[in-house]
Amino acid sequence: MRDRWPVTWRHAITLVLIAAVPAVGLAAASAPGARGHLSAAELERVRAVTQPTADFSKPERFEAMPGGATTLRKAAGRKSFSFPAANISFGGREAFxxxxxxxxxxxxxxxxxxxxxxxxxxxxxxxxxxxxxxxxxxxxxxxxxxxxxxxxxxxxxxxxxxxxxxxxxxxxxxxxxxxxxxxxxxxxxxxxxxxxxxxxxxxxxxxxxxxxxxxxxxxxxxxxxxxxxxxIGLGLVEQIVLSDLQALEDPHDLDGDGISGRIRWVVDPESGKKVAGRYGWKASRHSxxxxxxxxxxxxxxxxxxxxxxxxxxxxxxxxxxxxxxxxxxxxxxxxxVPDTVLELVTAFVGGIAVPKRRDVGDAQVLEGKKLFYGAGCTSCHRPKFVTWRGKEAGANNFQLIWPYSDFLLHDMGDGLADGGGTELAREWRTPPLWGIGLTETVLGQGNYLHDGRARTLEEAILWHGGEARPARDAFAAMAKDRRIALIAFLKSL
Ligand code: HEC
Ligand code: HEC
Structure with a gap:
């Protein structure tokens, strides 16, 4: 691909290579499987750092940086979703x-x-x-x-x-x-x-x-x-380890908590293999x-x-x-569309940074975070993951990330169903919530859920049904100041 780039850039990239900076290439697209290559101590570290918190008195460590080292650190207004990962390589930036x-x-x-x-x-x-x-x-x-x-x-x-x-x-x-x-x-x-x-x-x-x-x-x-x-953050999503998603699955609700998420297995059009869907409102694509x-x-x-x-x-x-x-x-x-063009578009889409959070230490935001956990929102909107560790993950290598999603399909009830009579009609993939507080800043208005019917975050929550009904009811039963606090937390994401 590199010989299609303008000569000056090729020259610059050569200089970078001479300076022995690794990972000039683009991040690998393969969704990694299990974590067999980490030591027991490293696995324990990953487990400890991804445990849900029980302390809402202060922000968690690194919470303000939902994309880990890739996070966009500056406030960028309506261009908040227009910057590459902060730690992107030189070559990666040119492709972006x-x-x-x-x-x-x-x-x-x-x-x-x-x-x-x-x-x-x-x-x-x-x-x-x-x-x-x-x-x-x-x-x-x-x-x-x-x-x-x-x-x-x-x-x-x-x-x-x-x-x-x-x-x-x-x-x-x-x-x-x-x-x-x-x-x-x-x-x-x-x-x-x-x-x-x-x-x-x-x-x-x-x-x-x-x-x-x-x-x-x-x-x-x-x-x-x-x-x-x-x-935003789509390259990080690709690097979430499959076994971490599988650990969250509970298709027959064996733990009896009313939440029965499942991975959607789809066919990779290139290899013909079954792969876990991660993208789209119904997780219909894996990469x-x-x-x-x-x-x-x-x-x-x-x-x-x-x-x-x-x-x-x-x-x-x-x-x-x-x-x-x-x-x-x-x-x-x-x-x-030649492969070179598809690869550049893929590199751009996968390279867009998640903006840093605002007001993580604000008392109302912390109160809202506690209510978010207490209402059961985190059963589906899973706070954090650690991405795959390996050079091929490029900028997304081994990052602690906060997408607030399990990327699994859930039965969301008849109110959101799109008909069709199949099981899938009522099922939707939990969307990540990172950056959701910047929706109005970027778009000029709020429109949430798969069809944009919800004009506010409050409306989005009130449409939750099916497995999410108890969480929705918990929100609807809150006193006004508590609902406002929960929304303030969402707006800080
Ligand atoms: C006509 C409107 C439209 C255009 C044009 C469009 N998209 Fe999309 N895009 C969508 C919709 C709708 C979805 C959700 C699809 C679904 O749920 O199955 C989506 C989903 C995606 C996703 C998955 C995002 C996620 O978080 O799951 C990616 C990546 C994407 N589009 C990339 C592109 C690229 C690259 C192009 C240009 C080649 C493009 N889109 C053009 C409407 C569009
Ligand atoms: C059973 C799983 C589940 C639970 C529990 C749950 N959600 Fe969701 N959430 C989803 C799914 C799936 C969607 C997408 C539904 C759609 O688009 O039709 C969604 C969408 C949203 C959206 C809109 C996202 C967007 O990008 O448009 C917000 C905001 C949200 N949820 C907040 C919450 C809050 C707050 C709670 C707790 C009160 C909660 N959710 C509980 C699964 C869940």
Whole structure:
């Protein structure tokens, strides 16, 4: 990859190599298995440091640095999710900058007037990664007034996609081709009464799909709405040791605490092997690379070596789409997005730092932290992990991190279910909470949960059901000042 970089950078990298700085390359993408290579004393250290705290009188050591040494230390306002890991290597930083430009690039359709006809579409939802991951944070929810924000509707028929429309409804198309449909989200108010008679009005979304280009959706097809999640700390997540996640699983709730998280095993499109899903609201992807390649295919309509179909999500029932010209250029290889480009995008997405916490020592924040633990939120929003130790983990090597997630699937009840009749309909992966307090700063508004229906953190908690029902009820039963303290803790994350 390095010979594609500008000469001055190559020169600089050579100088760095001469100075014998290791790890110029990019962090490895493999999700590591077990910790067999640590000594008994080191294992004990990891165990001790990841124990949940019982002391809420003062902040824990290193708590203010949720990404360990990768943490962004400065306050950066709306650019809080736009900086690389603080300890990134020189080579890593250059890849980050190039990857960032590609993440923000507006792809164009083939044939275009320039030589670089990218091959956008033919069907797509957006022309750039950054159109949905706004300032590398989450997507914008529909406003209920006709602005659909950056919501996408995934289509599932059991374990499969819709036979005609594929795995996702594309609401845009290249010139001369009809988009698959238009969507319109409307909200219904759902009043909820809290213990102290405060009334909160939640909003429940409903989706109207009109103008379907190829007739109705399949009779078995269900719509699953998704909003882009924030992009911070994803490289660290990839380096969480699999056996640490397995230790948190309890699919049959043998310990009887009402929480039965499970790993979602998915197929790696490259090796064909079963791997643990870590990314996406339903943990459908195991690596940043495969998630990014799937975004190129389904969201933008571009082929990669992982998903080589040039027409992305078009199916055999959409010949008008399949016939359109594609943008693969023989001198760059058989696909529209060459591996070099995918690697740079992956390096960028995996390299974005988690910002440091604010106000960790504040009395109200500490009180809220205690309530967060007391209400049982940490059964799923697991405070800390220690990442894989090994040079191949690059900047993410052996870090104490605080994602507040177990990355497992949980039954979240009917209120959040996306239909479909399968077990998976009610299940969602616990999202990490690091950086969540900066959502409004980065996005300009709050919209939480997989479809952005919650406008505030309070609303997000009140939608919790299923396994999380007792935790939600504990929150709803709190006196107002306690609820405010718990929210203050979330805002400090
Ligand atoms: C049309 C909107 C849209 C575009 C464009 C888009 N994404 Fe996403 N992205 C999403 C949604 C929605 C999800 C959640 C998917 C799910 O839950 O299955 C997501 C999830 C992800 C994730 C997993 C994040 C996590 O924490 O689990 C990564 C990584 C990602 N996208 C990278 C990219 C890259 C790279 C691009 C450009 C090639 C891109 N995305 C373009 C909407 C988009
Ligand atoms: C049984 C597991 C579980 C428990 C217990 C739980 N959560 Fe969650 N939490 C989840 C899942 C899963 C989601 C995502 C649901 C969705 O998007 O539909 C979520 C989402 C959230 C979100 C929104 C995150 C985002 O990125 O949009 C917040 C905030 C949150 N939880 C806070 C809490 C708090 C506070 C508590 C304790 C009162 C709690 N959770 C208890 C599993 C849990």
């Amino acid at each position: 900058v190039l990857g960032e430009a590609l993440f923000e690039k507006l792809w164009v359709s083939a044939p275009a007037s320039t030589k670089a006809s990218d091959g956008l579409g033919p069907l797509f939802n957006a022309r750039a990664c950054s159109s949905c991951h706004i300032r590398n944070g989450r997507g914008l929810a529909p406003d209920g007034q006709g602005n659909e924000g950056s919501l996408i509707l995934a289509l599932t028929a059991g374990a499969k996609a819709d036979p005609v429309y594929g795995g996702q409804l594309q609401t845009r198309a290249v010139q001369g081709l009809k988009a698959e449909a238009t969507t319109r989200t409307v909200y219904e108010a759902v009043p909820v009464r809290l213990a102290d008679v405060t009334e909160v009005r939640l909003r429940r979304p409903a989706y109207n799909v009109a103008g379907l280009a190829h007739g109705p959706l399949g009779s078995q097809t269900w719509i699953s709405p998704r909003l882009a999640p924030p992009m 940043i690379r495969s998630q990014s390649a799937s975004a190129f295919a389904n969201d933008i309509g571009l082929s990669t070596t992982l998903f080589p179909a040039h027409a992305g999500d078009c199916t055999p029932f959409q010949p008008d789409c399949l016939e359109r010209p594609h943008g693969a250029q023989p001198h760059l290889g058989p696909v529209e």
